[in-house]
Amino acid sequence: MAECIDCPKETQNGNHRSLFYKKPISRNNFKLEIDYDDSPQEIRRQKFLDQQKRNRESGYNSTRGILPDGYNSEDEEEAVEEMDVDIKKGKRKFFKYRHKFYENHLMLSEWLLEVPEDFIDKWIMVPCPEGRRILLVARKGKTKAYNRRGRIMATFSSALPGGSSEDYKSSCSMLDCIWQPREKKYYVMDILAWSDYPLTNCDTEFRFYWLQRQLGEIKELEEKNLINNFPILPLQRAFCDTDLCSILENLPPMSLDGILFFHREADYTHGRTPLVTWLKPFMLPEILGISVPSSMSEKPNGYIDLEHYISKKKKTCDLMETVSDETS
Secondary structure, rough: OOOOOHOOOOOOOHHHHOOOOOOOOOOOOOOOOOOOOOOOOOHHHHHHHHHHHHHHHHHOOOOOOOOOOHHHHOOOOOOEEEEEEEEEEEEEEEEEEEEEOOOOEEEEEEEOOOOOOOOOHHHHEEEEEEEEEEEEEEEEEEEEEEEEOOEEEEEEEEOOOOOOOOHHOEEEEEEEEEEEEOOOEEEEEEEEEEOEEEOOOOOHHHHHHHHHHHHHHHHHHHOHHHHHHHEEEEOEEEEEOOOHHHHHHHOOOOOOOEEEEEEEEOOOOEEEEEEEEEOOOHHHHHOOOOOOHHHHEEEEEEHHHHHHHHHHHHHHHHHHHHHHHHHO
């Protein structure tokens, strides 16, 4: 899942720890007065949880149960990005359409650098296939797939509430998905709203329960049909107090990209959060001390450890940015 990897442009104050913390983006449910370079993940996790609690106590969720206007607005205006491309010494213009409301709307992970103190009791594991991260929005009789920047990647019919001409109502449903192009399937990782009911201010455990229940009630989502153009399927989940090794060994066939770990009490945050963390499968023995099937244990050439791997990723991103600047 390429979106789970983000490379900071530079190390601030000469602190090498900043290599391994993914920076928060500006759009978020709330802001924390916290130094992302110097604060260990465990401290930041607790600050996030404390802030969520304060938000609830101060009436932050006073409008809970009412979907914000932007989610289901009748306004179809979308920003237009115009770009020039050189083709055989000439220039050709093309346009990309971007919905500002859905830009940077997904919850993004951090690398799991430290095993949480409450890992066994408070965390949920979600194996993720390779693919493109997508925000799936079903509303006004259509289902649209947006990438992280809010660009429309596809428009189709689905059996989600509000997602087909058979269900042309004011309903709006929003799912955090992975699009698997080879299988032509959407795998649902999380849920933001369902049939006009917002779920971003609900904790992970409830969101996952609600998601599993609602998807299970709509059998049309399991396969391609006239109403549902692509299968929309839930990802397997497991509490971390179970035998994770056995679960990994018995995963359904998929091209596994990595493992996400969700804190049970985390709200859905637009942007980076230490309450959702990420590891490649071959990193599990190193970080968590658990064995993985041989099919997941192969490491990339030159791999030493997690710290070296992330540093190498940063250097690659820096080189790509330099090349882009020189050729622009």
